[in-house]
Structure formats: structure tokens, C-alpha cells
Amino acid sequence: MRCPRCAYEGMFFDGRCPRCGYQVAMAPPSTGALLGLPQPQQYLLMRGDSLAKGRYRILGPVPLPETQRRQGRAWSAIDQEMGRRQVLIREVLMPPELLQRTSANQVIAEVMERQQRLGQHQGFPQVVEGFSERGSYFLVLTHPEGETLGTLLKRQGGALPESQVVHYGYQLCGLLTVLAEQQPPIVHGSINPETIVINAAQQTVWLIHIPLFPPDPPLEKGDAVAAGYYAPEEVRGELDPSADLYSLAATLHHAVTGYDPNERLVFFHPPARRLNPAVSPQMEMILVRQLSLSRAQRYPHPSAMQRDLEALLERYLERQDDEMAGSTLANPLQLPSEQFREQARSNMLLNAGVFAAIGVLLLLGVLLVLLRP
Numbered sequence: 001m002r003c004p005r006c007a008y009e010g011m012f013f014d015g016r017c018p019r020c021g022y023q024v025a026m027a028p029p030s031t032g033a034l035l036g037l038p039q040p041q042q043y044l045l046m047r048g049d050s051l052a053k054g055r056y057r058i059l060g061p062v063p064l065p066e067t068q069r070r071q072g073r074a075w076s077a078i079d080q081e082m083g084r085r086q087v088l089i090r091e092v093l094m095p096p097e098l099l100q101r102t103s104a105n106q107v108i109a110e111v112m113e114r115q116q117r118l119g120q121h122q123g124f125p126q127v128v129e130g131f132s133e134r135g136s137y138f139l140v141l142t143h144p145e146g147e148t149l150g151t152l153l154k155r156q157g158g159a160l161p162e163s164q165v166v167h168y169g170y171q172l173c174g175l176l177t178v179l180a181e182q183q184p185p186i187v188h189g190s191i192n193p194e195t196i197v198i199n200a201a202q203q204t205v206w207l208i209h210i211p212l213f214p215p216d217p218p219l220e221k222g223d224a225v226a227a228g229y230y231a232p233e234e235v236r237g238e239l240d241p242s243a244d245l246y247s248l249a250a251t252l253h254h255a256v257t258g259y260d261p262n263e264r265l266v267f268f269h270p271p272a273r274r275l276n277p278a279v280s281p282q283m284e285m286i287l288v289r290q291l292s293l294s295r296a297q298r299y300p301h302p303s304a305m306q307r308d309l310e311a312l313l314e315r316y317l318e319r320q321d322d323e324m325a326g327s328t329l330a331n332p333l334q335l336p337s338e339q340f341r342e343q344a345r346s347n348m349l350l351n352a353g354v355f356a357a358i359g360v361l362l363l364l365g366v367l368l369v370l371l372r373p
Contacts (some may be wrong), residue, residue, distance in 0.1 A: 144208065
């Protein structure tokens, strides 16, 4: 059996996973079975295995967010027909309750259409193809170049520069606007530093692990819930786009302060300037508003938060222009070429005049000595 929480494959005891202790219910039929595909014995894709007649070579498993624990597994792989680029292969495992309303083929078609529509926007992975194999259906997505925000924060060992965080937040608000405007709206459900990829060379942001189906509420661990970056309403089982915007604000708070919400009290995000005095009052106000426990006090839409972040970006640009202007006046070598040539010409004329005056004075002195009675 396979554990839907930690993807452990092996023998279970009393219906519980020996690795994480998760209580496993009766597994739903696979997508391949619902599509009428031949069903093989249990399989485990390992590094070096291949799919799609050898086109994709498996590199290893990829952990999906816990809110997608019932939507199948995922692997990173190399596409050997397209320049050996890296791709993400997702197994499509349909929730049983969804199949009570429509057919498996229709569900697959809707998943493909939705993912292809999102892939038209910069910042979302694109669909390469879908195929059936080993009794399952697989979806192949491009993998963006770069590193996760979580990796960047670990390497930094603390807070990132505010201007950099605001730039990332501005782009992510645009991506959440795209998700919120889909029909029906798409809720990511697990926005955190591990689902955000940063391309430092191009200064672009990607949102990965878009759910194939509506996500599940966060996993409960006993009587407590690992809240982390989740919104309060999401932990209660209420999923809508406002939960994603809360998670984004919690992620930006972590990035600009170095304060990891997984290591502190649930839903407790201290004012950013208390943790990092270098944070601007404007950035602190944006985070305080969006991290409110009351949805009525937050931004009504991702585009509203994006506008405030855009205004903050404009302040950075104005400040940068002022600093560049000051440094240009202080250093004549940084003047524009036309102005530099004009200043050099003036300096040359001034020097010539000084030398001419000195020459005249010397000549007068010599004449006075020679003509002296």
C-alpha cells in the first residue's frame, strides 16, 4: 500500500502507516481502472526508470503539498526528446466524490484544459503532454529554472532585502489574480516558500504544484493542526481565494523578517518592524492588514494588495533615481557624455586663459628688467 501523507510504500499495520502513523482508509480505484486500462501489480518508480516509451527518465520522487495528498504522486524527470530539460510528472488520482458526478474521461479532459489555460500565463508551469501507462494516467508539466524561495531563505540565513521581497510579492499577487478569476476560481491551498520558485537571473517568480482538483484541508495531527502558512479559515475547512492571499502574506512576512511561522505560535505574526527594523512602515502596514484574523479586514482581492506593493516599488525607484542623481553630481566621470564634453571644454579654456595671463606677466617683467635705466 501507499501512504497518502508521506508516500511510504510497503506493509501497513492495523491500517496505519509505519512511517508517519497516518490512518489509511480504503484506497479509491486508480484512474487507470476507471478509464478501463489494464491494471498491473503495485509499482514503484525509482531513479533511472522510464515512462512514455523511454522519453522520460525518472530522477526521483517529488513531495506534493499535504493538501494534495489524495491527488496522486509526482516525480521529477528528464525529457530526453526535448534537450534533456527537466519536467514534473504527476500521477492523476481522482477523488471518488468527483467521479460520482462525471465520468473519468471528462475529468481528465477538464484537468488538462485547466492546466493548459494556466500555462498560457507567465509564472505557471506549462503542460507538455498527458499519457496512460502502467494502469495510471500521467500529466507532464514543465519545471521552471531556479530555486525555491525556501532554499533561498536557508542560504541567506535571515531576512531578504525588502525591495526584493516586494518585487516577488507583486508578481505573486498577479498570479493569484489569475487563479481567482478562473471559472470556477482555483484555490492553491499551499502557498509557502517551497511552492514558489525564484529565477534570480531573470528576476521572475513561478508558482508550482497547482492542484489538479480542489485541495483538502490541512492535515490534523492529533488535536492540533500544523498551521504554518495556512489561513485560519483554511484550517477550519473553508477554502477560497482569500486563504491563498493570507498564505502569500505569511510567506512575505517570513522572507522580509526571517521569522518562520512554523516555529512560533499558530497564526501569530508580530509586526515586521519589531523583528526587522529595516522594514519600511508601508510594508509593515500591508502585512498587518493581510495577516488579520478577520477576513473582512484584509484585502478584498489580490489585485488590491498588488496595487499597494506597486506603489511601494515606485518609491524604491524614485529613491534609486535620487541616489543616482546625487552620485552623478559628486563624480564628474558619471556625467552624460555631452555634459562631460562641455565641462571639459570649459576647463580647457579656463586653463588656457590662466596660462596666457601668466605668460603676459612674465613678459612684462622681462621688459621692465631690460628697459630699466
